[in-house]
Each structure stands twice: as C-alpha cells, then as structure tokens.
Amino acid sequence: MELDFDNKVIVGEQLLKMRSLGNFVREAVLDIRDLDITEVLYNEVPADFRVSNTKPKIGQSLRIAIPFQFAGDEFEILVKYKTHPGATGLSWLDKSQTSGKKMDYLFTHCETIHCRSIAPFQDTPMVKSTFKAQIISPQNMIVRATGNLTEEFDYNNFRSTKFESKIPIPSYLFGIVAGDLQESELGEKVKVITERALMREAQSSLSILEPALTILEEYLSNYVWGDYKIVIQPPSFPFGGMENPLLSFASYTKIQGDASSVDDTIHEIAHSWAGNLVTPDNWNEVWLKEALATFLERKAIKSINGESAYKDKAMRGMISMQDKIIEVGADSELTKLTPNPSKVEDPDHILTPIQSEKGFGLLALMEELVGEALFKDFLIEYFDTYKFKHADSKQFEDLFVNFIYRVFDHKT
Numbered sequence: 001m002e003l004d005f006d007n008k009v010i011v012g013e014q015l016l017k018m019r020s021l022g023n024f025v026r027e028a029v030l031d032i033r034d035l036d037i038t039e040v041l042y043n044e045v046p047a048d049f050r051v052s053n054t055k056p057k058i059g060q061s062l063r064i065a066i067p068f069q070f071a072g073d074e075f076e077i078l079v080k081y082k083t084h085p086g087a088t089g090l091s092w093l094d095k096s097q098t099s100g101k102k103m104d105y106l107f108t109h110c111e112t113i114h115c116r117s118i119a120p121f122q123d124t125p126m127v128k129s130t131f132k133a134q135i136i137s138p139q140n141m142i143v144r145a146t147g148n149l150t151e152e153f154d155y156n157n158f159r160s161t162k163f164e165s166k167i168p169i170p171s172y173l174f175g176i177v178a179g180d181l182q183e184s185e186l187g188e189k190v191k192v193i194t195e196r197a198l199m200r201e202a203q204s205s206l207s208i209l210e211p212a213l214t215i216l217e218e219y220l221s222n223y224v225w226g227d228y229k230i231v232i233q234p235p236s237f238p239f240g241g242m243e244n245p246l247l248s249f250a251s252y253t254k255i256q257g258d259a260s261s262v263d264d265t266i267h268e269i270a271h272s273w274a275g276n277l278v279t280p281d282n283w284n285e286v287w288l289k290e291a292l293a294t295f296l297e298r299k300a301i302k303s304i305n306g307e308s309a310y311k312d313k314a315m316r317g318m319i320s321m322q323d324k325i326i327e328v329g330a331d332s333e334l335t336k337l338t339p340n341p342s343k344v345e346d347p348d349h350i351l352t353p354i355q356s357e358k359g360f361g362l363l364a365l366m367e368e369l370v371g372e373a374l375f376k377d378f379l380i381e382y383f384d385t386y387k388f389k390h391a392d393s394k395q396f397e398d399l400f401v402n403f404i405y406r407v408f409d410h411k412t
C-alpha cells in the first residue's frame with residue numbers, strides 16, 4: 001500500500017490466498033466501497049471482473065470470474081486498486097489538525113464495514129485471516145499497523161514498513177496510523193504510540209494499563225498478542241477508541257478527562273480476548289464482544305479502584321443505554337440484544353451502548369446465578385474453546401448450558 005498524502009488516496013495491491021468451500025465455484029466475491037479497481041489476476045493471469053451497483057451504506061461487490069473450483073481447491077487473487085479521497089475508513093489530517101503541527105497524519109477506522117473502502121476483503125467478522133502488509137510512506141513518517149513490525153527501511157524519498165500477523169484477525173480489526181509518531185514503554189508489556197507533542201502527557205496518564213493487563217491475564221488467560229500497544233490519537237480523532245490488536249486506538253480526550261475516562265482505555269485491553277481472540281460471527285452478535293469487554297473492563301476496574309468505582313461505571317453505562325433507547329425508540333430493532341440484520345440499515349447503527357449494557361446485565365446476572373468462581377471458569381472455557389475463531393450467541397449459550405450440566409452433575 002502506498003500512502004499518497006497529496007491526493008489523500010492509497011494505491012494498493014491486495015493478494016488474497018483463498019480456498020473454495022464448495023464444488024463448482026466459479027466466482028470470487030469481495031466487498032469494496034468506492035475502490036477504483038484497475039486490474040484483477042487469478043493465479044497470476046488477468047481475470048474478468050465486474051463491480052455491482054452500489055447498495056447504500058453497504059458498498060459494492062467485486063465479482064471475479066474464476067475457473068471451476070472444487071471444495072478444498074486453493075487459488076490466489078491479486079487486486080490492484082486505488083481508494084477514493086472520501087473513503088469512509090480513512091481519515092487524512094493536514095498537519096494543522098495535529099497536535100505537533102509538523103506533519104500530515106493518517107488513521108484508519110474499519111469498524112464496522114469500512115475496511116472495504118481501504119482494500120478489497122470478505123469484509124465480515126467471521127472471516128479471519130493472517131496477513132503480511134507493506135506500507136510505503138514519505139521517508140520521515142512513522143507508520144504503524146495492526147500486526148508485528150517486521151522490517152522498516154528508507155529508500156529514495158520513501159519509507160517501507162512491513163507488518164505481519166500470525167494470529168488470524170477479521171478485517172474490521174485492521175488498522176494503520178501514520179504521522180510524526182513516537183513509541184514509548186509504559187511497563188513491561190504495554191507501550192504507547194502518539195505524536196511527539198503528546199507523549200509526555202500520555203505517559204503520565206496511562207499507568208493504569210499495565211496493572212489492568214495483568215489482572216485480566218490472571219482472570220482469564222495469557223495475553224497472546226505480544227506487546228500491548230495503544231495509540232493516543234490527536235484531539236480531532238472522532239471516536240472513543242478502537243481495539244485493533246497490537247494497535248489499539250484511544251482518543252486524546254481519554255487522557256485529558258478524569259480518572260473515569262482513563263479507565264475507558266481498559267475496555268480496549270479487554271477486547272484482546274473479547275472480539276479479537278473470539279470474534280462474533282456477524283454485526284448483529286456484536287454484544288458478544290462489546291458486553292464481554294465491558295464486563296471484563298469492570299472486573300479490572302473493581303480490582304484496581306474498588307467496588308464504588310465499579311458501581312459508578314455500571315450506573316453510567318445504564319444511563320447511557322437508557323438515553324440511547326429514548327433516542328432510537330423503545331420498540332426499535334436496535335434495542336434488541338441481537339438485532340435482525342435485515343432490519344438494520346447500517347451495521348454502524350448497532351454500535352450503541354444498548355447491546356453493551358444489555359449484554360453486561362445478562363453476564364452479571366449469569367455470574368450472580370452461578371457464583372463468581374464458576375462464571376470465571378466458564379469464561380476461561382469459552383475463550384479457550386473459540387480462541388482464534390468466531391462464535392455466535394447460540395454457541396455461547398450452548399457452552400454455558402453444557403458447562404453448568406457438567407459442573408453440577410459432577411457434584412451430585
């Protein structure tokens with residue numbers, strides 16, 4: 001991928017290694033949104049392709065003709081493309097919009113289905129893949145992306161930065177940040193990345209992250225991703241946070257506010273298990289990651305700051321859910337724990353406090369019914385059973401019922 005700051009576009013080549021799941025497959029279909037597709041190759045040979053009509057809020061399908069495939073057949077698709085200057089997943093900031101005012105800046109935001117505006121993907125949470133990426137930027141710019149940094153070198157007036165993720169991730173967790181960045185250690189496992197101008201403030205505000213990570217590791221299981229890296233974004237970053245593995249994003253406001261807003265960054269750590277390790281099948285199952293991350297975040301807060309901080313968080317969450325229900329209407333599809341996707345116009349609309357807080361209430365009730373120790377054992381089993389894969393509400397429920405039968409049968 002080449003980052004072209006002058007034209008606010010990415011010029012990219014996406015090589016996908018695919019395997020046919022059925023017989024007589026003769027088309028590969030990828031999600032895109034306003035990508036300019038210049039060429040498509042099937043196993044290094046030019047392939048016919050067409051782009052479907054635009055579906056509002058969804059984008060287009062890139063339909064690639066391929067020779068008949070049978071179940072298990074493997075093949076490669078290479079797509080050469082350019083993004084649109086208005087790509088919904090890319091935010092290009094002029095230097096005047098940054099804190100340091102020295103260099104242009106780029107950050108991505110793929111959740112929910114914006115990754116398709118950055119590159120062609122099967123852009124749905126249940127499709128997870130390992131990947132390698134090479135990003136070309138202006139020479140003096142630091143680029144970081146989801147995955148482990150494997151190589152960084154300068155040539156002519158450019159810089160090449162390479163990344164690799166050996167753990168499969170869904171497309172919504174892919175992230176890039178580029179600018180006048182610095183990286184600094186916050187503890188043994190936690191690092192912060194931010195503009196040079198914000199580094200001192202970030203370092204002094206985020207001391208809670210290392211103990212929070214340790215608490216969650218002790219509660220669940222080892223953190224598998226390597227270092228935990230959090231990016232404190234410039235003040236113009238419009239989101240609270242985003243849990244890209246090895247590259248969580250958090251708003252500058254999170255380090256400016258009171259202790260409670262800094263606590264919100266623990267939520268992104270909790271996603272290292274809830275969502276990033278075990279991913280919901282689809283966006284209507286988003287509670288499986290948001291409510292679990294909220295539940296785990298509050299476990300850590302209770303352990304660090306005590307019962308009253310935990311209750312305060314839960315109360316604030318409840319109020320934000322009630323406000324949202326009033327906003328969307330009590331009989332709106334969006335008030336359901338798992339909304340029907342065909343009744344939701346835009347998956348972004350499901351990202352509300354309703355699913356997080358309804359789900360949190362359900363998890364808290366389950367914990368109350370079986371006791372803290374048993375519920376912890378259940379969550380450990382859930383993350384162990386579905387790690388590196390995806391799950392839906394039915395699988396979560398079945399595993400819980402099965403767990404309870406096993407535990408209580410054993411005792412009688």
Ligand SMILES: [Zn+2]
Nearest residue numbers: 267271290293
């Ligand atoms: Zn979240």
